[in-house]
Amino acid sequence: MGNTKSSAMSKEILEDLKLSTKFTETELCQWYENFQKQCPTGLITPQEFENIYARFFPDSETKSYAHHVFRSFDTNDDGTLDFKEYIIALHMTSSGQMSRKLEWAFSLFDVDKNGYITKSEVGDICQALFKLIPAEDQAKLPEDENTAEKRAEKLWNYFDKGDNEKLAEGEFIKGVLENENALHLIQYQPAAK
Ligand SMILES: [Ca+2]
Numbered sequence: 001m002g003n004t005k006s007s008a009m010s011k012e013i014l015e016d017l018k019l020s021t022k023f024t025e026t027e028l029c030q031w032y033e034n035f036q037k038q039c040p041t042g043l044i045t046p047q048e049f050e051n052i053y054a055r056f057f058p059d060s061e062t063k064s065y066a067h068h069v070f071r072s073f074d075t076n077d078d079g080t081l082d083f084k085e086y087i088i089a090l091h092m093t094s095s096g097q098m099s100r101k102l103e104w105a106f107s108l109f110d111v112d113k114n115g116y117i118t119k120s121e122v123g124d125i126c127q128a129l130f131k132l133i134p135a136e137d138q139a140k141l142p143e144d145e146n147t148a149e150k151r152a153e154k155l156w157n158y159f160d161k162g163d164n165e166k167l168a169e170g171e172f173i174k175g176v177l178e179n180e181n182a183l184h185l186i187q188y189q190p191a192a193k
């Protein structure tokens with residue numbers, strides 16, 4: 001207390017994050033302390049981010065998925081994640097609210113950030129997601145979901161769009177909310193060990 005080290009979070013960022021997330025001041029300050037410890041420069045690089053994913057999914061190829069997630073969190077496009085982006089990411093992805101998670105999923109699939117998802121973007125993310133599935137589990141997948149291409153095709157068809165059409169955020173969220181299997185195809189959750 002009263003120890004205003006240079007590492008303290010600015011009042012402005014704190015107020016901003018309190019407004020835009022459901023986190024309390026105490027939580028935010030604790031996360032800030034942890035963030036500073038893990039990341040003394042205050043910025044997470046793509047490489048550090050990849051390393052975190054590699055630790056979470058030791059049996060998978062995480063590089064391309066980590067790259068896409070990083071891009072979706074780097075809202076100001078400067079190639080690093082600052083504390084604010086990190087907390088917003090945490091808020092979006094850990095929220096109990098499905099609609100918020102799906103807003104994030106939309107930004108994950110919108111690879112070029114133009115506000116629409118194309119079939120080829122669905123293909124890119126399905127590739128990255130497929131690589132997250134450990135090889136032994138890939139072998140157990142149903143016949144029509146056992147390659148990234150099949151999964152992308154199946155997912156895209158749920159949205160009822162032609163190959164050259166594009167998908168807006170509302171259509172994406174609605175489509176996934178109405179279809180459990182679409183929800184299953186846009187994510188990978190490792191079986192609990
Ligand atoms: Ca950034």
Ligand SMILES: [Ca+2]
Pocket residue numbers: 109110111112113114115116117118121
């Ligand atoms: Ca796009």
